[in-house]
Amino acid sequence: MIAQQHLLQMLGDGEVHSGSELAATLGVSRAAVWKQLNALRALGLKVNGEAGQGYRLDQPYEALDKATIQGALTASAGGVLHSLRTLWECDSTNNVLLDALYSEPLSPGIASVCLAELQTGGRGRRGRHWVSPPGSGVWCSVSWTWDAPPSDLSALSLAAGAHVLRALQKRGCQGLQLKWPNDLLANGRKIGGILIDVHGDLAGPISVVVGLGLNLIVSEATRNQVKADGGQPPIGLYELGFTESRNLVAADLVSALVDLLRNYADTGFSRDKSFWCAHDFLRNKPVVVSGSSALSGVAMGVNELGYLRVVAENGEQLVGAGDVSLRLNPQEPAR
Amino acid sequence: MDIRKVKKLIELLEESGIAEIEITEGDDSVRISRYPTSGYAAAPQPVAVQTPAIAASVDAPAAQAAAPVAAPVAAPESGTPRGHAITAPMVGTMYTSPSPTADVFVNVGDSVAVGDIVCIIEAMKMMNQIEADVAGTVLAIEAQNGDPVEFGQTLIVVG
Numbered sequence: 001m002i003a004q005q006h007l008l009q010m011l012g013d014g015e016v017h018s019g020s021e022l023a024a025t026l027g028v029s030r031a032a033v034w035k036q037l038n039a040l041r042a043l044g045l046k047v048n049g050e051a052g053q054g055y056r057l058d059q060p061y062e063a064l065d066k067a068t069i070q071g072a073l074t075a076s077a078g079g080v081l082h083s084l085r086t087l088w089e090c091d092s093t094n095n096v097l098l099d100a101l102y103s104e105p106l107s108p109g110i111a112s113v114c115l116a117e118l119q120t121g122g123r124g125r126r127g128r129h130w131v132s133p134p135g136s137g138v139w140c141s142v143s144w145t146w147d148a149p150p151s152d153l154s155a156l157s158l159a160a161g162a163h164v165l166r167a168l169q170k171r172g173c174q175g176l177q178l179k180w181p182n183d184l185l186a187n188g189r190k191i192g193g194i195l196i197d198v199h200g201d202l203a204g205p206i207s208v209v210v211g212l213g214l215n216l217i218v219s220e221a222t223r224n225q226v227k228a229d230g231g232q233p234p235i236g237l238y239e240l241g242f243t244e245s246r247n248l249v250a251a252d253l254v255s256a257l258v259d260l261l262r263n264y265a266d267t268g269f270s271r272d273k274s275f276w277c278a279h280d281f282l283r284n285k286p287v288v289v290s291g292s293s294a295l296s297g298v299a300m301g302v303n304e305l306g307y308l309r310v311v312a313e314n315g316e317q318l319v320g321a322g323d324v325s326l327r328l329n330p331q332e333p334a335r
Numbered sequence: 336m337d338i339r340k341v342k343k344l345i346e347l348l349e350e351s352g353i354a355e356i357e358i359t360e361g362d363d364s365v366r367i368s369r370y371p372t373s374g375y376a377a378a379p380q381p382v383a384v385q386t387p388a389i390a391a392s393v394d395a396p397a398a399q400a401a402a403p404v405a406a407p408v409a410a411p412e413s414g415t416p417r418g419h420a421i422t423a424p425m426v427g428t429m430y431t432s433p434s435p436t437a438d439v440f441v442n443v444g445d446s447v448a449v450g451d452i453v454c455i456i457e458a459m460k461m462m463n464q465i466e467a468d469v470a471g472t473v474l475a476i477e478a479q480n481g482d483p484v485e486f487g488q489t490l491i492v493v494g
Contacts, residue, residue, distance in 0.1 A: 095433075121434055154425075157459045181459040196461045202424060291428075291483045306459060321427040321458040322483065 003028060005063075005088045005117070007036050008134060011047065012061035016054040043118065044133030044219045059217050060238070061135040062246040064115055072251035077258035082110035084254075088134075090114075091121035093141035094197050094211035101199055101207050106145045108205065111258045115140040115250060119213075133219060136236065137192075138250045141211040144261040148204035154320065155269035155306030157181045159260060160194045160210050162272040165279060167256035171244055173237065177281040180299070180308045180324055184214070185281050189235040191215050210257050216246060269306055277301045282308075282324065291322025299324070359477070419469045420477075420489040427458035429478040429490065439480075441491065445473045453491050456484060469493055 003026055010017060010025060023030045037047050037055060049055035064086040073081065090096050093114040106112055117134040150156070161182030168176060177185045184192035192214035200206035215236035223233050237249070269276075277283070282299035289295040289310060297312035307318040423429075431454055432439045441453050447467040454476075456463045475492040478484050 092434075121436070154459060154461065157461050194460060198461055198463045200464075201466075320425070 002088075003032070004036050004039055007033070008040060008045070008057075008061060009063050011040075011055065011057040012063060012135075014057060014060060016049070016056045018054040019052075022055070040134075044136070044222050044225075046219060059136070059219075063135070064117060064250065065247050068245075068247040069115070069251045069254065072248055074255040074259060076262065077111070077255040080110050080258060080262055082106065082112050084113040085115070087114065087116040089118040089120065090116045092119050092211065093139055094195065094209045095121070097141050097143040097209045098197055098199065101143060101209070105205070106143055106207060108145045108147050109262075110144075111261060112143045113140065113254050113258070115254075133222060135246070136217045136219060136222070137213060137215045138246065138253055139211075139213050140250060140254055140257075141209050142254065142257040142261060143207060143209045144258075145200075145205055145207040146265055149202055149206045150265045150268060152268045152270075152305055153198070153206075153208075155304070156208065156210075156260075156264060157194065157196055158276055158302060158306040159264065159269045159272045160196065160212070160257060162276045162279075163256040163260040164192070164194070164212060164214070164253060166275065167252045168237075168249075171242070171249070171252060173240065173242055175240070177279045178276060179281040180302065180319075181306065183281075186235055186237070186240055188281070190232055191235055191237060208261070210261065212253060212257065214249070214253065216249070268304075270304060273302065273304060282326070286327040287324050288327045289319050289322045289324050291319075295319065295322075296327060418474065418492060418494045419471070421453060421465060421467060421491045421493060423456055423478075423484045423486060423488045423490055424465070425456060425458050425463065426486050427456040427463070427484060429480060429482045429484050430455040430457060430462070431476065431480040441473045441476070443473050443476060447471065447473060447493060453493075454478075456490075465490065467491075467493060 006026055007022060010022060019030045019033050022033045026033065028036075041047055045061075046058040047055055048058050066084060066086045069086070070078070070081070070084050085096070087093075087096070093116050096114045096116075097112055100106075100112060116139050119139050158178075158181055161178045161184060165176050165178060165184060173186075175187050176191070177188070179185055179190075182194045183190055184194075192212065194213075195211045197209040197211070198206065199209070215234055216238045217236040218234050218239065226232075226234055280299070280301055283301055285299055287297065287299045287310060289297075289308075295310060295312055295317055297310040297317065300309040300311050300316070302308055303318060305320070307320045308324060310317045310319055431441075433455070440455075441447060441451070447453060448470050449467055451467045452464045453467050453473070454465050456465055471493040473491060474494045477489045477491065484490065
């Protein structure tokens with residue numbers, strides 16, 4: 001695993017490297033290099049070249065750097081940072097922080113952060129697999145504990161989306177929207193998602209782990225895999241002409257999430273609601289909600305608790321669970 | 336359904352103040368009533384046998400007004416918690432394992448301790464870990480993986 005990480009770092013400069021050069025630097029045989037290159041390809045990375053011609057990574061790769069990320073956090077986020085870990089591989093960054101919570105509860109008012117190059121078990125809603133090859137995105141989680149849960153904890157999911165979107169906008173990224181509850185879209189295509197684990201007693205203390213996956217580059221293999229899983233084809237930040245350093249993007253996102261959690265007990269969702277609604281992808285569109293009872297109607301924004309307002313035939317319904325999708329044919333009767 | 340389980344349910348009903356209980360487990364369904372059913376407009380409703388430890392949901396949606404009301408049951412005098420229903424603290428989707436490829440949190444027959452995670456209810460991409468509020472043996476798992484669940488619905492019975 002370490003050899004793989006090392007190899008990717010060497011190829012990260014975008015130059016052509018010969019097999020013998022790579023083998024000599026890593027201190028392994030050329031056959032071992034060849035094997036590791038194929039392993040990188042299997043992870044969804046595009047490595048051009050054959051034995052004898054040299055190898056070149058067909059996409060930029062900037063390794064996660066703990067010191068750079070930590071140094072670029074906002075002062076307010078850095079001030080409450082308990083720990084920040086950068087891993088090569090894990091099943092999911094949320095699980096790493098959850099396991100840490102199980103073994104030792106996190107004191108209220110401080111944040112633990114985990115970032116990884118490679119997630120082998122990234123989770124999405126309804127068991128969807130969240131695909132994350134190394135270097136092609138930012139996969140990070142932040143954990144936080146409150147003595148007593150914030151009154152509008154349910155809307156944390158939406159507030160997190162709003163804060164991430166705002167952080168990206170500040171870096172000059174345009175055309176971003178949110179799809180209820182918190183999918184991040186760029187030009188209508190998914191660029192990221194957020195999943196929150198809630199651990200503890202609703203009477204308090206209660207801990208959350210907010211996990212964010214943001215695409216920088218979506219490989220053809222990943223695109224096909226997501227399509228095959230029935231998901232919409234995703235897009236990456238770098239495919240939108242965005243060129244910011246991966247570590248600085250990571251620092252921005254971690255800061256946004258830590259600052260959100262730091263203030264959420266006081267501010268709740270109320271301060272973000274109008275911003276959220278101004279970037280609402282589903283607004284005024286016909287939607288179908290799956291869940292205990294299927295519902296068809298027109299999405300009309302969200303309320304203070306983050307519930308989606310859907311105007312159906314029998315009036316307005318508030319949706320707090322289930323999957324929401326666009327109804328492609330508005331004439332189609334409600335299922 | 337196992338006849339011993341039915342017997343347990345009858346005992347449970349007798350100890351409680353409730354009139355009727357219906358349990359669905361996969362394709363099996365059993366309804367036990369103290370009174371002739373003809374006297375009831377018996378719309379099947381999930382019955383919560385005990386109020387959950389975390390019933391004070393901070394985000395109960397407006398829709399819950401119509402949700403079934405948890406019927407509290409006095410614990411048997413022996414003091415041993417028996418037939419406790421762990422109910423959904425919110426509307427959402429039931430998950431019986433932490434991820435699709437992982438093992439389930441609990442199986443029927445497993446013993447659980449207070450604080451053990453027994454399932455997850457997902458709502459708005461928040462995975463709410465549901466913990467056992469009593470120690471005991473899992474008698475029944477009342478909702479399937481991926482099922483939509485209502486506020487107050489029985490998820491797992493521990494006895």
